[in-house]
Amino acid sequence: MDGTQFLKGDILIVDDTPDNLRLLSTMLIEQGYEVRSVTNGSTALMGIQAQPPDLILLDINMPGMNGYEVCQRLKANSKTESIPVIFISALNEVFDKVKAFTVGGVDYITKPFQVEEVLVRVENQLIICRLQAQLLKALQQERQLNQQIEAMATLEERHRIARDIHDSLGHALVALNIQMETALTLWQINPEQAYEFLQEAKQLGSDALKAVRQSVSEIRSDPLQGQLLEKAIATLTQEFYRTTGIPPECQIDLSYPLSNQVNTVVYRIVQESLTNICKYASATRVQIQIQTTAEGLLLVIQDNGKGMSIDSSGYGFGLQGMRERTANVGGQLEITSEPGAGCRITARFSRLAV
Structure with missing residues (x-):
């Protein structure tokens, strides 16, 4: 050699x-x-x-x-x-x-x-190891970024940047983990399909690593990247379906134009909601409604998952981020959930904000 x-x-x-x-x-x-x-x-x-x-x-x-x-x-x-x-x-x-x-x-x-069989089985196992190492590296880099963020002078800036990093990376890392778990589950019964999941996981791992490296420099950029809100939401739901097998039921009617600020808030709420459902809800049905009227905009995201207990002091970082984003553009956000009864998130924005 x-x-x-x-x-x-x-x-x-x-x-x-x-x-x-x-x-x-x-x-x-x-x-x-x-x-x-x-x-x-x-x-x-x-x-x-x-x-x-x-x-x-x-x-x-x-x-x-x-x-x-x-x-x-x-x-x-x-x-x-x-x-x-x-x-x-x-x-x-x-x-x-x-x-x-x-x-x-x-x-x-x-x-x-058989030479071909030996090489394929060896390389497939090494691919899994590399993906696991990539995921670990991404998580370590995210922790390092969060530590740097907490060292910044102002608490408000610290929280804002931490929220943006959470939004941009959370969904990709959850998707990567699900792809790997699915591949391992299918490995013995359907190696070809498992290999396809590994290839997708490898791409997700590369994307997550790239996102980690670019997150600080891109922290103030437009998360929609110039896309229409409908297209951006469609991308989120397609990725959610690909990683969970659950096709969200979407009803989107944007008859009235939205400001860029509200577009961003709506996108972030949908993104965070789907990430939370993917991670915690164990749902089999997800519904998304986005509708503009002469009075403003209504956003509803509902699932039939295991739900949670809601009290004023018990919101996680993601849900608290939704509240802050909605309040920053003059909107109102309501979270309704009970153990075993799913979760419903409702956001309303007045015509002035929209």
């Missing part, structure tokens, strides 16, 4: 058959992976402790300590529990798939090896 070639990942192969080690090592090294090989479980555990790999290919039937036992020990150790393990088994061997996944395996490969 050319020394300048990019190493795609560090892989440890554990197999007591030298021919298998040579075959797997060769095919993976040719694809740009860094590969280590050992022939028994105890040696593998020592090597993993000293230098944790990105992925482990683990033979099940080995003398002394079998693959199940090795995997159980890895998952019982906080330092190694997150390392993905792909089991290796021959077609003529007894392979307990249920046990393999119960002890912590993420996939399996059968002998004789």
Whole structure:
């Protein structure tokens, strides 16, 4: 391998058959992976402790300590529990798939090896690891930004910028997490569909990282990016449907023009509401009504989720942000909810504000 070639990942192969080690090592090294090989479980555990790999290919039937036992020990150790393990088994061997996944395996490969299958299964698991690392990095950067925000001189400015960061990143990060969870759920029953979810999650992860880096510089920009409100709301609802499978029922009638300020507030309320529903509501139905009249504008967002207890001192940061935004343009916002009875958010803006 050319020394300048990019190493795609560090892989440890554990197999007591030298021919298998040579075959797997060769095919993976040719694809740009860094590969280590050992022939028994105890040696593998020592090597993993000293230098944790990105992925482990683990033979099940080995003398002394079998693959199940090795995997159980890895998952019982906080330092190694997150390392993905792909089991290796021959077609003529007894392979307990249920046990393999119960002890912590993420996939399996059968002998004789098919090069294309090995490479696809290895890369898919590494993609999942990279996405998880991206999500963690995004969350860490968001925390760092929030810490910087809290260090600013004025409390009002601090809260305003924190709210904008929350609005712009919350939905993307929730969507990314849902895509990854769906992919992991589908992995064994429909790998092709799971791979599609992973590709979408990868794009969402890239978008979230980009948003984190740009959030401070773009904090005062127009969130609609010059779009009409109807189109911007349609984009939010499409993304919500893509990540939750729930198609919001939308009734939008903007017969009267709105000011840019009210457009922004309406957009932010819908965005925050959908994010909260996605994260907390466990809803199966969502309704959005936006209607302008000669008297002003009415916005209603309602879901049939698990609801919550409402009191004057119990509003979360997102709901409090809705109230502040609405009040800043002279509107009124009402939140009606009870445990088990869904949630209804109603915002009214007078004609003067609109």
